[in-house]
Amino acid sequence: MSLITKIENYKLYINGEWIEPISGEYFDVVNPASGEVVSKAAAGDERDTKKAIEASYHAFPEWSTKPAAERARILRRLSQLLLENEADIARTISLEVGKPIQQAIIEVKGSAEYTLWNAEEARRIYGETIPAPIRNKRLKVIRQPVGPVAAITPWNFPLSMVIRKIAPALAAGCTVVLKPAELTPGSAVQVCQLAKQAGVPAGVLNLVTGNPVKIGETLLSDKRIRKITFTGSTPVGKQLLKQAADQVKRVSMELGGHAPLIVFEDADLEQAVASATQVKFYNSGQTCICPNRIYVQSSIKESFLVLFKERVGALKVGNGLDGNVDVGPLTSKNALEKVKSHVEDALGKGATLIIGGKEPVVEGYKEGYFYSPTILCDINESMLISNEETFGPVASITTFDSEDEVVEKANNTDYGLAAYIFTKDLSRSVRVSEALEYGMVGINDIGLAVVEGPFGGVKESGMGREGGPNGLNDFLESKLISTLI
Known part of the structure; x- marks a missing residue:
């Protein structure tokens, strides 16, 4: 009772x-x-x-x-x-x-x-x-x-x-x-x-x-x-x-956060894609530790996108109280407008739309603030999505070639809350996790919010x-x- x-x-x-x-x-x-x-x-x-x-x-x-x-x-x-x-x-x-x-x-x-x-x-x-x-x-x-x-x-x-x-x-x-x-x-x-x-x-x-x-x-x-x-x-x-x-x-x-998620070419690709999908679209992307920037090593870009598009395309959008819903609405009209502006800005500056990028029709809820789970690639540093926290169901993909390059890109922000690395190389996991300027780093893991560990960020986070x-x-x-x- x-x-x-x-x-x-x-x-x-x-x-x-x-x-x-x-x-x-x-x-x-x-x-x-x-x-x-x-x-x-x-x-x-x-x-x-x-x-x-x-x-x-x-x-x-x-x-x-x-x-x-x-x-x-x-x-x-x-x-x-x-x-x-x-x-x-x-x-x-x-x-x-x-x-x-x-x-x-x-x-x-x-x-x-x-x-x-x-x-x-x-x-x-x-x-x-x-x-x-x-x-x-x-x-x-x-x-x-x-x-x-x-x-x-x-x-x-x-x-x-x-x-x-x-x-x-x-x-x-x-x-x-x-x-x-x-x-x-x-x-x-x-x-x-x-x-x-x-x-x-x-x-x-x-x-x-x-x-x-x-x-x-x-x-x-x-x-x-x-x-x-x-x-x-x-x-x-x-x-x-x-x-x-x-x-x-x-x-x-x-x-605020502006989390990077880095996928190296030696990563377990299925695990990386499944984890990226879960952490990016949880609560419709309205979490401070969800990855706003996904960095994929150039040699595995196409393989990653094929798997990622398949998983994201299977996500069900709807009212959170309905059964089997993966992605609910944005919590306010202002939140929806911000997401739309980030996507429009990115597309206008050369990004490629892989999936999503629209307001879906959810039967029975035409007044809802819904936005389709979206993947953008060919992201560059001039785009809003590269510099601001989107706080919505939009995954932006950038490629990189070397370890030093991606660490520099990941750290090139005033924020420092959470970061994620996917690799099978133990030495690399140690080097990169210690080099990243973030309060929390997940190595092949997205479960950072546990009561047993300290939760918080550095810099302006x-x-x-x-x-x-x-x-x-x-x-x-x-x-x-x-x-x-």
Whole structure:
């Protein structure tokens, strides 16, 4: 039996209560497959945000000193509740993002695992003792939560991005004000419902939806918020960094990507093509770690394209809630227009269309933001798709001849989130993976988003890491205590 209350109007969650926005206004949440309004969410503003900050500030002293074992118990319960309500949450994700339901279910399962991991990490916030320079001195270091945290999350993985922020924050002893994306507030609402049932005290987790500028400026200007954790575009991240600098707030950011996928001539071609298809078109290409640039060694270009076209042509496009759908709609009209502009720009500058390149007719969903899985080849550096994150179901193919050449091309970007290599040569895999300027590199592997490993980028792709053995570090401060005896 579901423990999630069915609601049409998503209210704000502040200090343990569901409340109306002060404005009294709500905005529409739309299904990108059909264009239909599926719910309405509270149009919160700076006044509501101040109330949420106040709640998190007053809840912090009690939550931050609660024994780690108790925080862990609550998070373990939340993990279990996510699994028990998997079907409802997955449906909400699919309705709001357009994501195929099978992928939405994977997102829920992964979020539950991430919550469980952080529950256990709560009990491993270790200090240390340090040998002192004199006999009658004792030095120790303790680690304490940084304070109330503002978490700002994107729409492409609306549940997992929320959990990646709040689970380590709560585990570390921080309180949270959560601002989810306007396009996808539903799963954040459900998380707050389940968090309350799991035993998260009033004020520890607060939810504000609405005007991103007014909410964001309030979170950044209030001194009681001691840390910003953000996932989103690099331009927005840069703006948040500038604002956070005024108060020297702690920040962690997972920003844009422009991932290269490199296929060397000695690679297992079937594996490389299957992996490229999966990682490129997952969530309609709307992932920060999907390859935006595919580099194929010249000697295997034709063989690669034959196999790749066959696999991509077999992908089924449709409403994410329908069965056996591989690629859903883009999540917004703006996203669709960006994809179209990248394809048109590339074709106008000499790219060759291998497959796709159009808006398909999906029976029963003529208002949906669908775009066919597309392959372009003969890509050059003057094209938008070579320099910007497309965030859509378009694979661009460039050839290369030498190892040094492709490493230089792959690194020729301001981004540095994820990269992929396909080769059977062990020495080459070591050389290239170490030479690539990216926070994560997959060698014959596309499964980079695992809770056991640190997720994050370098250069303009962000700072800080989510997951892994040090996943709580960004939410903790180290304090030296020196004692003369």
